Amino acid sequence: MLIPHLHFCGDCARAISLYEKAFQTKADGIIRNRDFAPEECANDNRIAHAVMDIHGQTVFLNDRFGNEDKSTNCAVHLIIVFQNKDELLACYEIFKEGSITVDALQKLPYSELAVQFIDAFGVQWGFMVERL
DSSP states (O other): OOOOEEEESSOHHHHHHHHHHHHTOOEEEEEEHHHHOTTTOTTOOOEEEEEEEETTEEEEEEEOOSOGGGOOOOOOEEEEEESSHHHHHHHHHHHOTTOEEEEEEEEETTEEEEEEEEOTTSOEEEEEEOOO
């Protein structure tokens, strides 16, 4: 099993809120940093671990902890294949604010409609409708 794991820089809770709305899902098993060390981290609301189902795929999410100097420049691009254009457009509308468009909405030889963008949290997404 391969599970994508998205690391955020302190704004994982906001990302979860957006993703829940956009993908009409809920995060499960949210564990905050304070849950591991309640005495030391009583006011630390960062997310240590969360699990979300996005279009049938399990995704892990958390705020980055420690070893920040060992992060990579490895690009991850998550692709969501929607059933139809209306579903794609409704979800993309939620993501648009604060995002950076990489490739604008367009018809492609292999998709009725597609868009590529980087969301407000730095995650790169590709949305497309099922193949023609």
